[in-house]
């Protein structure tokens with residue numbers, strides 16, 4: 229998957245709308261960045277509708293450390309289990325394998341794209357929290373609107389800032405230049421355009437190279453301009469709306485000013501203003517409960533990169549609980 233490159237004729241018709249200048253600084257990004265086997269296998273599972281618990285067990289059996297982290301997170305306060313779980317089978321039984329699939333993939337992504345040692349002055353954790361919150365909100369939007377499939381919305385939300393995550397974690401010198409322009413007063417969009425580093429396009433190019441389904445490719449490419457999505461207008465609108473709500477609720481992308489047409493997304497998803505108000509009320513109750521789980525997911529994914537992977541094996545220790553707050 230990760231070794232695949234675009235066809236000689238170039239990217240598909242989606243890419244024909246892309247001015248090559250917007251990403252001229254990273255021409256071979258698809259070859260430079262790949263997903264680890266387990267993470268890709270988990271993503272593939274999530275994208276299929278007919279997977280079963282045994283499929284998740286099979287994939288995770290190849291990565292005992294990741295399995296230990298999944299079990300550890302299953303015992304976080306968010307799931308409020310009466311009895312702590314100590315095996316994957318038990319966790320699947322009480323939490324559900326789809327939820328655990330998503331958790332494992334989030335762990336895998338945060339392990340692959342370490343944002344814990346990003347350039348000074350940039351809030352790497354904030355970027356992960358933004359991605360996880362948009363994922364959570366996009367799923368809620370899908371459930372409320374019934375306009376898109378909830379698990380697809382969840383993945384689109386998780387991946388929509390893929391380009392920015394890659395830039396921050398894998399291309400620190402280019403990202404540093406970007407930050408200098410932003411710190412000098414330029415918008416993120418203008419700075420990215422000036423440097424040929426548009427994060428929406430970079431994310432799309434990766435998604436294309438990784439052969440992710442078209443719905444995710446469009447969601448990533450058009451999350452800042454959902455009206456232009458050629459095929460998956462509803463999913464792109466759901467991602468854009470989730471993006472707006474995440475910013476409003478306190479999970480913005482560091483440095484990014486959001487200018488998305490709220491009315492367009494509401495209309496496309498057939499969400500009324502009272503429904504939106506109820507949704508926000510609901511999110512305000514649910515998100516504080518999910519926040520510690522997101523932190524734990526992010527930090528335990530990145531623990532590998534800080535040489536603390538063995539810490540995951542301590543999942544049965546009673547003090548290995550969720551830490552309140554972000555520091």
Ligand SMILES: [Fe+2]
Pocket residue numbers: 388389427428451452481484
């Ligand atoms: Fe973005």
Ligand SMILES: [Fe+2]
Pocket residue numbers: 358362388389471481
């Ligand atoms: Fe975003």
